[in-house]
Amino acid sequence: MRIRRSRRAAGAAAVALAVTAAVLAGCGRGGGAAGAGTGELKLAGAPVLTSTDQQRTATAGADQVFGLDLYRALAATHGDNNLVLSPSGLTTLLALVLPGARGSTAQELTAALHTELTPEQYAAATGELDRGARTGLDGKAALEQSDTLWAQQGLPVQQDYLAVLAGAFDAGVRTTDFAKDPEGARKAVNALVEQQTHGQVKDLFGPGAVQPSTLLALTDALYLKADWAQPFKPAQTGPREFHTLAGRTEQPPTMAQEGRLRYAAGSGGITGQPWQAVELPYASGHLAMDLLVPAQGGFDAFRRGLDQAQLQRITAGLADTEVDLTLPKFAFETDSNLNDPLVQLGMRTAFTPSADLTGIAGHDAPWRVRLTTVVQKARITVDEQGTVAAAGSGAVAGVSAAAPAATRTELHIDRPFLFLIRDTGTGLPLFLGQVTDPAAG
Known part of the structure; x- marks a missing residue:
């Protein structure tokens, strides 16, 4: 699909993981030509891996x-700040790691991902979900996802592992020399991610993230640009009040439109807080942004009580309604080190010298491999024309029926809210986040 570039909406998310030898010196690795280099992209000859409908669901x-x-883990550390993340990007990255994990490392990773599938089945289902989200888009939407494995020159990466990556994600391996030129290798990895996200994600790995002891780096780059099915008219954009989570009242540029949208409202559930929700479809047909708006003063309780059951009840309760909608424009970036959040979610062993990733480099490799750094950087811009890299999540129980079609419902978003960009056909969450201050970059 040809990508239409626009200054009006641009954004992306990228995630990356670095794997290094547990022994940081004296590894005795094979070298290679001096300098990092980008290496030749090599794809393992492997059939495409497929999954069942039940496995994908x-x-x-x-x-x-x-x-x-x-x-929830990131919101606890980011506090009252704006936040955007890509669940799909990170689960895809971890699906690249899982086939190489063994023992308790694999068990903890499987539990954190809430899957009962085998690593190969999970990789196949994840790859098909990713491809499904990218299909059926027209010229007003573009969704691209790229996965890459970077390996130290001379590292004997297992062919069975490479076959899973190729079959599930069409991912290949590039070689570089982390040992001799870690800074050059870092720049090469970052440059490819920047290219894959059309310049939206820069410097994914910060200075010092790649060391001479680094053996592998895996990256997932996700880029979305989509026009609204019903764009906002710029002439109707103007300053309107927004009450930030910090208690300030600001007047950010705020869009407005009236029309027939999928809407729901309710209260109760775990939080007991009233809420409203509206879905803004993209012109692609199966991608949409859901906006979840708790009542003034109820944001903290709402986000703490959000779970999948509540989210599904909210999205299932959306129904066509005449809506008078106002939505502030926003654009911001979130840069997250995910080591601690992933440990909190149960991935403890993978970051320790006891990690077992022998499915990647083999049992006979002279180096014990563990994860050292998992990072994600996501960016989003929302304006009158559309969106790129939006993330949203939020839910409460007690969905009520939408207002009758003849009644116009008012939803003026003048307070903190959650957003979710998803594939409405499968429910795959592409981006998720919160807007607590639309004026903050």
């Missing part, structure tokens, strides 16, 4: 649960 549901787990 289970995996999409598991991704929702994992995404909400991660959102």
Whole structure:
């Protein structure tokens, strides 16, 4: 699909993981030519891995649960700030790691991902969900996802592992020399991610993240640009009040439109807080952004009580309604180190010298491999024309029926809210986040 670039909406998310030898010196690795280099992209000859409908449905549901787990963990550290993350990007990255994990490392990773599938089945289902989200888009939407494995020159990566990556994600391996030129290798990895996200994600790995002891780096780059099915008219955009989570009242540029949208409202559930929700479809047909708006003063309780069951009840309760909607424009970036959140979610062993990733480099490798750094950087821009890299999550129980079609419902978003961009066919959560201050970059 040809990508239409626009200054009006641009954004992306990328996640990456670095794997290093547990022994940081004296590894005795094979070298290679001096300098990092980008290496030649090599794809293992492997058939495309497929999954059943039941496996894909289970995996999409598991991704929702994992995404909400991660959102709560990151919200606890980001506090009252704006936040955007990509559940799909991170689950895809971990699906690249899982086939190489063994023992308790694999068990903890499987539990954190809420899946009962084998590593190969989970990779196949994840790959098919990712491809399904990218199909059926027209010229007003673009969704691209790229996965890459970078390996130290001379590292004997297992062919069975490479075959899973190729069959599930069409992912190949590039070689570089982390040992001799870690800074050059870092720049090469970052440059490819920047290219894959059309310049939206820069410097994914910060200075010092790649060391001479690094053996592998895996990256997932996700880029979305989509126009609204019903764009907002710029002439109707103007300053309107927004009450931030910090208690300030600001007047950010706020869009407005009236029209028939899928809407729901309710109260109760775990939080007992009233809420409203509206879905803004993209012109692609099966991608949409859901906005979840708790009542003034109820945001903290709402996000703490959000779980998959409540999210599904909210989205299932959306129905066509005449809506008078106002929505502030927003654009911001979130840069997260995910080591601690993933440990909190149960991935403890993978970051320790006891990690077992022998499915990647083999039992006979002279180096014990463990994860050292997992990072994600996501960016979102929302304006009158559309969106890129939006993330949203939020839910409460007690969905009520939408207002009758003849009644116009008012939803003026003048307070903190959650957003979710998803594939409405499968429920796959592409991006998720919160807007607490639309004026904050």
